[in-house]
Amino acid sequence: xxxxxxxxxxxxxxxxxxxxxxxxxxxxxxxxxxxxxxxxxxxxxxxxxxxxxxxxxxxxxxxxxxxxxxxxxxxxxxxxxxxxxxxxxxxxxxxxxxxxxxxxxxxxxxxxxxxxxxxxxxxxxxxxxxxxxxxxxxxxxxxxxxxxxxxxxxxxxxxxxxxxxxxxxxxxxxxxxxxxxxxxxxxxxxxxxxxxxxxxxxxxxxxxxxxxxxxxxxxxxxxxxxxxxxxxxxxxxxxxxxxxxxxxxxxxxxxxxxxxxxxxxxxxxxxxxxxxxxxxxxxxxxxxxxxxxxxxxxxxxxxxxxxxxxxxxxxxxxxxxxxxxxxxxxxxxxxxxxxxxxxxxxxxxxxxxxxxxxxxxxxx
DNA sequence: GCGGAGATGGACC
DNA sequence: CTAACGGGTCCATCTCCGC
Numbered sequence: 001x002x003x004x005x006x007x008x009x010x011x012x013x014x015x016x017x018x019x020x021x022x023x024x025x026x027x028x029x030x031x032x033x034x035x036x037x038x039x040x041x042x043x044x045x046x047x048x049x050x051x052x053x054x055x056x057x058x059x060x061x062x063x064x065x066x067x068x069x070x071x072x073x074x075x076x077x078x079x080x081x082x083x084x085x086x087x088x089x090x091x092x093x094x095x096x097x098x099x100x101x102x103x104x105x106x107x108x109x110x111x112x113x114x115x116x117x118x119x120x121x122x123x124x125x126x127x128x129x130x131x132x133x134x135x136x137x138x139x140x141x142x143x144x145x146x147x148x149x150x151x152x153x154x155x156x157x158x159x160x161x162x163x164x165x166x167x168x169x170x171x172x173x174x175x176x177x178x179x180x181x182x183x184x185x186x187x188x189x190x191x192x193x194x195x196x197x198x199x200x201x202x203x204x205x206x207x208x209x210x211x212x213x214x215x216x217x218x219x220x221x222x223x224x225x226x227x228x229x230x231x232x233x234x235x236x237x238x239x240x241x242x243x244x245x246x247x248x249x250x251x252x253x254x255x256x257x258x259x260x261x262x263x264x265x266x267x268x269x270x271x272x273x274x275x276x277x278x279x280x281x282x283x284x285x286x287x288x289x290x291x292x293x294x295x296x297x298x299x300x301x302x303x304x305x306x307x308x309x310x311x312x313x314x315x316x317x318x319x320x321x322x323x324x325x326x327x328x329x330x331x332x333x334x335x336x337x338x339x340x341x342x343x344x345x346x347x348x349x350x351x352x353x354x355x356x357x358x359x360x361x362x363x364x
Numbered sequence: 365g366c367g368g369a370g371a372t373g374g375a376c377c
Numbered sequence: 378c379t380a381a382c383g384g385g386t387c388c389a390t391c392t393c394c395g396c
Contacts, residue, residue: 037383040382046382046383050377066382066383082383082384084384108377109376109385191375196374197375225389225390226390247387250388252386253384306370308369309369310370345384
């Protein structure tokens, strides 16, 4: 393989995935606005929208919106509770198909993945587009799901391309087309650049991708930090060398909404049983030991805080999670008397492989 | 100066 | 009338502290 061959990267995005999956198993939903929700259980419609089909989107419903708001926009919509176990099952079958077409593969989320097909396409974007077509066909035939695919020279461009034509679309951006492609996009279209960053850039008079591409590096560094500043500029130039690779999870967390707000550590500790149980089971299932345990708190005003503690000996134990979390909850509320928790959660991180103890020989 | 630990904030789905 | 608001993960940065 020549050292500088362009990569052929595909970004595969399953269309309105949760809602499409529901349409699939309940055909009577076809043609209706379908809104898949995460109900918090507080009141009948407290919670947020996880996904909406195109019929619902036409009415102005979109992911992240409060359910109560969505109900006003789509009074005749079908509101379903998310069944993530089911979506995970469907997703893993689709991911297995995608893996077949990959030199390298990286699942990004339940409904998204990158495929590096450089070698099997021998660096050809025509081949890359054909491969995208085959993938779409396979996924439709075997899972009856549509997806949108972007083909480009790196993950950044592939990801942006997959968003151009959807649902059921395919967009190719060759290396030669990158510049023109980026000219048609806004700064906020660059992956990893959200509202806060857009606002900060606008403050400095940087409003377009080409302005960002030619911005002063030192100035960007001052605004966003040593590494992040320059990386913003690279994004604007369409440069992204990050490899397609499967990454191990670095942390697991469980977070829930309380039935009633509280400032009582005791209440949170008793509610922690189930979450600690799930996290301990997860660490055993995934065969990892953890050393860091965190508590997560979201206030009645939706501010979030985290406190964590690292223990000496890696563990997989539920009671260890409870023990440390209890200490952290108590300490936090002693120091923050006015904090009112609306949601809370637990997190485990700082993983190591569970391996047998080192033999005495290795210490000598 | 470097590392780990811990806190915080931004971002994305 | 307004505001309404999930759960999960990653990553960078900053500060502090011991070495």
